[in-house]
Amino acid sequence: MTAFTSDHILQRMMALHPKIIDLTLDRVWRLLEALGHPERDLPPVIHVAGTNGKGSTQAMVRAGLEAAGERVHAYTSPHLARFHERIRVAGTLISEQDLALVLDECYAANASQPITYFEITTCAALLVFAREAADTTLLEVGLGGRLDATNVVERPALTIITPVSMDHEAYLGDTLGKIAFEKAGILKRGVPCVVGPQEDAAMEVIEAQAARLGAPLIAHGQHWHAVEDRGRLVYQDETGLLDLPLPNLPGPHQIDNAGAALAALRHLGHDEAACEAAVTRAEWPARMQRLREGPLVEAAPQAELWLDGGHNPAAGRALAAHLARTQRPTHLVCGMLNTKDVAGYLRPLGSVAESLTAVPVPGETNTLPAEDTAAAARAAGLAAETASDVLSAVRGIARRAPSSRILICGSLYLAGAVLRENR
Structure with missing residues (x-):
């Protein structure tokens, strides 16, 4: 062996x-x-x-x-x-x-x-x-x-x-x-x-x-x-x-x-x-996956937490079509790579989400700085701020909108980090 x-x-x-x-x-x-x-x-x-x-x-x-x-x-x-x-x-x-x-x-x-x-x-x-x-x-x-x-x-x-x-x-x-x-x-x-x-x-x-x-x-x-x-x-x-x-x-x-x-x-x-x-x-993780346990769920006990790894404009449109059907207000936690069309991804989401908290993608040298993601979100019509990591972002949203839907999105690499850490 x-x-x-x-x-x-x-x-x-x-x-x-x-x-x-x-x-x-x-x-x-x-x-x-x-x-x-x-x-x-x-x-x-x-x-x-x-x-x-x-x-x-x-x-x-x-x-x-x-x-x-x-x-x-x-x-x-x-x-x-x-x-x-x-x-x-x-x-x-x-x-x-x-x-x-x-x-x-x-x-x-x-x-x-x-x-x-x-x-x-x-x-x-x-x-x-x-x-x-x-x-x-x-x-x-x-x-x-x-x-x-x-x-x-x-x-x-x-x-x-x-x-x-x-x-x-x-x-x-x-x-x-x-x-x-x-x-x-x-x-x-x-x-x-x-x-x-x-x-x-x-x-x-x-x-x-x-x-x-x-x-x-x-x-x-x-x-x-x-x-x-x-x-x-x-x-x-x-x-x-x-x-x-x-x-x-x-x-x-x-x-x-x-x-x-x-x-x-x-x-x-x-x-x-x-x-x-x-x-x-069929099961396929990080495609509008509901998170039901782990530190992130514990940080926002009244919220619905979801995870999606889509990262291009077509994925943004598909995500927006899904969110348009939901009743709860949705707050995004988003991290993207600098190789992706961040504006094209976020544009459709501007009309269906309440806010976006931008985070870096942990461990990725090609991560888009959170400030750049937030700027693109504002250009798409979203109220946006930054956080150092996903847990901090979720905690911030839970404080101001405790019963909302929180969707972590923007990169499969970010989704992978969430699944590894949120156990």
Whole structure:
């Protein structure tokens, strides 16, 4: 057994490449070859890309498959509290012992050659999945799609593209069409793709790539529809209509995510029971997650505390649509990275929140200073102040508005810190 913990090995891996993000598949192919090409031995793969909603959609697909009795591998990123969250082996988070062993094996096989943290850890996940029997493998794209480290499966069973919007422009392009081209890079010749709601500029690119590859599309608005009707989720495709409970993941945007998951499950031949489980049993932390215990809850005992990791303008719009339906006044605690469009994220929230307390994202060198976040909030029409940390912010809101809703938001990294510390 390795003498090192997974944390120790992950720290060593961080030093193998000077850049966190460097999109190319060359290093991944080299390491996969050294490992004996585990990507060729995976159980049937469902590959999920998109800007918003891919994690929630994947969680719903997994809930439906597992309800149908399947053993499901799942790979997601980033993690929130512990790296182990990224690798779910046949339904169970990878153990510390298994994670340390496979990371050590990949580190040795890489032989100190340049490779990014995400690339080598993705190879580790694929190696684990290839060695453990399962019925399905779910792979969530890390960034983009075309050059993402997960895009190494020659013929997946199905691909899914959730809504595409502006994000990571420095890496994916400065127009919606360019970003959609990168996302559409997961399309494979002859492999069906479920497509969530898209703006016209994105859909045109996806359709063009699909036509070039002969990849059949199962597209929202054409082949399937999902709407909320009188407190129910109504889904319809060429197979027929489903009348289901609303998703247990809150927010109107989850209707579209559920629709994509249901389209995938129906295409794969699953019944109504699996579809209902997809929307009622899915769990996905930091997506409008209610916090019910821990120091933050104790600091505001009369308030509702919620946590959300959305961080781009589309996420801000989705969050605003959800908050507009709630009765309690909402006060935001927000921390963001300086690589994000803070103004675009906060603009929709100006009309649905009472105030914003800006905080730095702990432990992140790219954190946006709290003063800058507060200034952007004021520009969006929000009363704003700063606090040194989330706990101080929550205490301040609890003093002046004890029965309010407090939403911690703006960054998955901030959400991760909250989940680690609020135990």
